[in-house]
Amino acid sequence: MNAVGSPYLPDPEKFHGYLNRIYETGRLSNNGPLVRELEERLQDFLGIRNLLLVANGTLALQVALKALNVRHEAVTTPFTFIATSAALCNEGVTPRFADIDPESLNLSPERIRGHAGPGTSALVPVHVYGNPCDVEEIERIAANRDLAVIYDAAHAFGIDYDGNSILRWGDASVLSFHATKLFHTGEGGGIVFWDDQALERARSLINFGLDPGNGEIKEIGLNAKMSELHAAMGLAVLEDLPDILAARKEVLETYERELQGWVEFQEWGPKASKNGAYAPILLSDVSERKRVEKYLSGNGIACRPYFSPALHETSPLRTGTDLPNATAQAGRALCLPISPGLSRTRVKSICDRIKTVLSNE
Amino acid sequence: MNAVGSPYLPDPEKFHGYLNRIYETGRLSNNGPLVRELEERLQDFLGIRNLLLVANGTLALQVALKALNVRHEAVTTPFTFIATSAALCNEGVTPRFADIDPESLNLSPERIRGHAGPGTSALVPVHVYGNPCDVEEIERIAANRDLAVIYDAAHAFGIDYDGNSILRWGDASVLSFHATKLFHTGEGGGIVFWDDQALERARSLINFGLDPGNGEIKEIGLNAKMSELHAAMGLAVLEDLPDILAARKEVLETYERELQGWVEFQEWGPKASKNGAYAPILLSDVSERKRVEKYLSGNGIACRPYFSPALHETSPLRTGTDLPNATAQAGRALCLPISPGLSRTRVKSICDRIKTVLSNE
Secondary structure, three states, rough: EEEOOOOOOOOHHHHHHHHHHHHHOOOOOOOOHHHHHHHHHHHHHHHHOOOOEEEOOOOHHHHHHHOOOOOOOOEOOOOOOOHHHHHHHHHEEEEOOOOOOOOOOEEOOOHHOOOOOOEEEEEEEEOHOOOOOOOHHHHHHHHHOOOOOEOOOOOOOOOEEOOOEHHHHHOEEEEEEOOOOOOOOOOOEEEEEHHHHHHHHHHHOOOOOOOOOOOOOOOOOOEOOHHHHHHHHHHHHHHHHHHHHHHHHHHHOOOOHHOOEEOOOOOOOOEEEEEEEOOEOOOOHHHHHHHHHHHHHHHHEEOOOOOOOOHHHHHHHHHOOOOOOHHHHHHHHEEEOOOOOOOOHHHHHHHHHHHHHHHHO | HHHHOOOOOOOOOHHHHHHHHHHHHOOOOOOOOOHHHHHHHHHHHOOOOOEEEEEEEEHHHHHHHOOOOOOOEOOOOOOOHHHHHHHHHHHEEEEEEEEEOOOOOOOOOOHHHHHHHEEEEEEEOOOOHHHHOHHHHHHHHHHHHHHHEEEEOOOOOOOEEEEEEEHHOOEEEEEOOOOOOOOOOOEEEEEEEHHHHHHHHHHHOOOEEEEEOOOOOOOOOOOEEHHHHHHHHHHHHOOHHHHHHHHHHHHHHHHHHHHHHEOOOOOOOOEEEEOOOOEEEOOOOHHHHHHHHHHHHHHOOEEEEOOOHHHOHHHHHHHOOOOOHHHHHHEEEEEEEEOOOOOHHHHHHHHHHHHHHHHHO
């Protein structure tokens, strides 16, 4: 069965080349040379600065929250993977869910305004499936109310907004480099800080709060260090990234062309590039989505109702608040298989099967 | 300069053999086959059950605290690495420091009794340098007051107590598999649970609280998963472990023999085996320790005042409580280089230098 996002494995020789450097340096963790090289190369590739590599995307958000002193409550989206809210809860910050825009599938700035209260210290929007949030409006709201903005950019690797990396927006953006992501390190994550001092603080926070200079305990931190093994994987994957991105975009375009008029698609921001991280479609309602999902799965095609249910409807996070757009779109969305190795023929055959289900209604 | 504990690197061919299996399975994380194999092999090697592998030792303690519902306060030792207390703080549990026994360097059961109050829900003792705590007395205290016991066994890999693994004691024991540990996975950790249900809960908690069966969100968890890359390193290191342990013990015995009468040593539990994880010596006072440290470092011999200062004397954890044994021993302790590759000649030459300093007082 094709997984929704099979891990991309770089040429083993290339990977072993980086691993050999671990044998030369004798370093396996604690801000080793491969981690530093990957940080620099990713900064160049993405056109950003102040990137800190960490153990995974969830810890990336936790560290960003600590580094930016986020407390009490943060306004966030219920239409995302559990990691976004879990990171908040793990830092003692209560997620306050606002509804999404039904077209972009991102947090609606208007709804953010309605949910930011006196206890709110941050906004934590998600660039859902890589589609940039309304960053300009969100920054205005944050500036007016003196709130930190941390974007969950787990899906937004390589996305440009208005000609520059989307990661330049907000006080911080967090990335996931989990195995299934378009760029990955096996397990891993990153934080892009706007402010140099927040970066320096985070550099200490990922290593127990120790001062990187003299080793003194400055404050209480986490162990969120990325290892050299994961950095080696990242360096090998990074070499192939132009090809990976091109292949994924072609898969996505084939889906969009083939399914045009049959299903709906997320409305993509006009100033934004695409990265082919996900291939979500919106069926007409939850029962149609379930029919398509069942038929595809029955025919060996992995697909995933990602993200369903919306977080405000899960038992640990249920609030009783009515967020109709999130509920409806969580029911309708289905992520189709996408990976650089997926052939055009295979994509067309998946689309044909979807059309078969939709024709038989 | 010899590091205090240089990472052990297994034969690259052996390591690549395990990495090749990642290419066969296409799995990089999420309880993959290498993680499961390492769990089983470690259980066999250590003579334990209910081992869960995780991303690092700090997260191991955090997950154990969540799985065992530890809240409010825990009595713990100030004579340890910051990770023990950091894990508590990250889970919203206040460390309540009790003093150590000056001979064993472990938490004194008598002092635990004096510090466990109405808000205490757990005891978190550390087997310092691998030396087992007074587990029988600690279990009695815990049983009387209905407290959970989680041992920080980061140093205690392979230690037997009364003929069985020390990891069988307590509700849970947590291990660190950081690069510098005698058994390591690069970065990594493990939790050994007494109770099967706590293990199953933790298995979900390390993967965001998702139900391993149906993927539903059961509760709020962390991302504390061990990757296949780290498991591959662990499997390769494990093959060499009998030799590693033998070599380390020989280094330790040489130090003890050569320095007998010149310095003091930690009083090791009579029922306990040794693992050569660390080679700590106790100088007569803090100024002598500093002199020895300075002389060794100046001669290219890495040594470490591990752990200094005691945690109750660091700015984020200062309580004003007087814990004289911890303060004194933190000033006197110095960890000497120990690794499987350290020759007897080198160890003797380090000892000679120490004697030179001590003779010139």
